[in-house]
Amino acid sequence: MAPSAAVEHRALDGIAYRLAADLDLSRPATSVVEVVADGRLYELTAGPAALAEAVAASLGVTAFDSELAFQGGTLRTATTSEYDAQAQQVENPTLVVWQGRRFSLVTRLYRAALTDVLLLLRTLGIAEHDDGITLTPDASAGTRLARPATVVKEVPTLGLVEMGRPTREHTVQLPPWQGASVPSGELFRDTLSDGRPFFVLSGSAVWATIVPLADTTADRVPALVDGLDLRAVG
Structure with missing residues (x-):
């Protein structure tokens, strides 16, 4: 079934990112x-x-x-x-x-x-x-x-999503094992310095971090990302 919502946001370096999912994507981005x-x-x-x-x-x-x-x-x-x-x-x-x-x-x-x-x-x-x-x-x-621009967007129940073009600095941070396969790439789970979980979505043209917020259930994030189509479109 096709996602019920889709939106595009353009980064300051000219790259546009398209998100499509059965989620509330109505909030603005920076x-x-x-x-x-x-x-x-x-x-x-x-x-x-x-x-x-x-x-x-x-x-x-x-x-x-x-x-x-x-x-x-x-x-x-x-x-x-x-x-x-x-x-x-x-x-x-x-x-x-x-x-x-x-x-x-x-x-x-x-x-x-x-x-x-x-x-x-x-x-x-x-x-x-x-x-x-x-x-x-x-x-x-x-x-x-100085480096690729990023787009930051709050998605209710998913979290704070920051997306940009993948760089060598990003890829060297990935663990040696394979992440969970999702439509937009590989999903990895890690922990912030304060003990809170966060997620990294690594794709061929998009690198994204997802930080759960107050309305996010961290254990549900992988399933939500599995239904997310995130891509660079221009």
Whole structure:
């Protein structure tokens, strides 16, 4: 019997992931990627339009310092003051939000003026699609992705699913024995440092981790994954 629900989410590196299962797949997803620009490492997160508002609210930002049209969307910045107890100094990070029609992109920069924000974002090649935001870094400007982007999605009764392209770093972590065979690859069970179980789904084109949440019965996860069709589709 075909799965009753299917959804696609696009990662920031352009890869789209399709999930199909008899599960609640209605919740939004976020994508995270690390970018190297001018020798510095930056982390960017994309998600639904409400993500930008949620991040701003969590930081106590009620108004932005600047707002301008940028690469087909709206760019807003807000600089706040925070005390870094470890460094014993006050930092002034800048919240950077790019808002499209349906999705938003968020990052924080330190010791950065608006001109620095624009210089960075101009090299990222921001584009919005029906299933998410993508970045196409300008290699000639010295900007590149540090590693493949990931997509994170909460699936009720299954858990928190993080998916991305498999890398050598991933494959060397696998145990020498074969995992349980499921439609999307091999499923392995392991334990977090706090003793909680988690699962790794290793496929030819997708690597995913599944962390059970409060509504998850860990022993049921293998059966749920057996009914999950997870694949990279573009």
